[in-house]
Amino acid sequence: MSMQAALDGEYAIMYAYGVAGARLAAQRDVALTLLEEHRASRDQLRQWLLADGDQPGPPAPAYTLPTTVTADTAARDLLADLELRLIPxxxxxxxxxxxxxxxQxxxxxxxxxCALRAQFWGAAGQAFPWPEELPTPV
Amino acid sequence: MTDRRRVLQAGLVCTALLALPACSSETAEPPESPPVPDPEQADELALITAYDQALTTAGVRSEATLRVIRDEHVAHLRALGWEQPLANTTTSAQRVGRKALQNAEREAARSRARAATNAEDSERAQILALIAASEAQHVVSLERP
Known part of the structure; x- marks a missing residue:
């Protein structure tokens, strides 16, 4: 179940990289490289789900992003936020x-x-990298 | 037996009787030995000491960064279950530069990730994995001016 949740998270962030990537004023090449990392994670999760006898769920037809991305800063903030949301x-x-x-x-x-990609997009370092809106597990 | 000898013997018996409880009480309650940190705790303590050392010679611009990271290591240490107060063990003779701190953080992140997969319970594995991620972030933070 939680492998499917992680897979859903990977689908969502890949969509976000597509939206945010188009708004980045610089470092689009880095965004493409990081998007590839997420594709690899997606593929790994799908492979393990299949190996365990589960059918991987498909991506949603569309995603509602938590913020509107109109410019470079908003794009970076969105990617930093979504990278942190994968950590739980x-x-x-x-x-x-x-x-x-x-x-494991x-x-x-x-x-x-995820923590390093979030930091790359502007998230501050944390003692326990975690999304702000969730209570920390420690 | 003279009265004097009787008194002396009685005194010796009394002394022996008085001494017994004292002896048994000493063996029942040995002095507490100081707690020994486990390898992860010891590593965090060493990192905190390294940052304390670095802070003694840090410039104004570096100080804020170093202090934030140092405090994050204190949070790691507490999350790993170390409750003892922290002793300041800095010595003015030793300089600790950013490069040395980066190397220490890089090694700590690797070590914590390894420990996560060898942890005895899932909760500790999760904490160690998050600490490993935080320490990897420290390496990047230390690259910035």
């Missing part, structure tokens, strides 16, 4: 994969990658 989903996977070290190691790396 992967943190849940760290617990769910407790009996599968390779998968991957989930740990995903948290790190």
């Amino acid at each position: 989903l992967y943190t849940q996977l760290v617990a769910d994969f407790a009996d599968d070290q390779p998968r 190691r991957w989930a740990v790396r995903q948290i790190r990658a």
Whole structure:
């Protein structure tokens, strides 16, 4: 179930990269590289769902973004925000994969990658990288 | 037996009797040994000391960044269950530069990620994974002027 939640998160952020990427005044090449990282994560999650006998759900036909993206700053803020919102989903996977070290190691790396991408788009460093609107788990 | 010898013997017996409770009480309550940090806690304590050291020679521009990161390590330490007060162990002789801090953070992030996959329970694994991510962010923060 939480693998599907992470997959849904990856679908959503890939959509956001498409919208925000078009508004970036610079570093579009970086955005494309980071979008590729999300595609790889999506593919990994789909593969594991199938391996476990579950059918991966499809992306939603459309997504409502939390903010309107009209310019570079808003695009960066959106991507930073959405990268942080993926962290709770992967943190849940760290617990769910407790009996599968390779998968758990991957989930740990995903948290790190999301935190670094969020920081790249302008999020401040945190003792426990986490979206502002959610209570921290620590 | 003379009266004097009787008094002396009685005194020795009394002394022995008085000494016994004292001895048994000492063995029952040995002095508390100081708590020993586990490897993750020890690593966080070492990082805090390194930042304290770096702060003694930091310029105004660096100080804010270093202090924020130092406080985040204190938060990590507390989340890892270390409740003892922090001792200031800085010495004026040792300079700690940003490069050294970055290397220490890079190694800490790797070590915390490894520890997450070896953690005994899921909650600790999650905390260690988040700390690893935070320490990876520190490496980037230290690159900025």
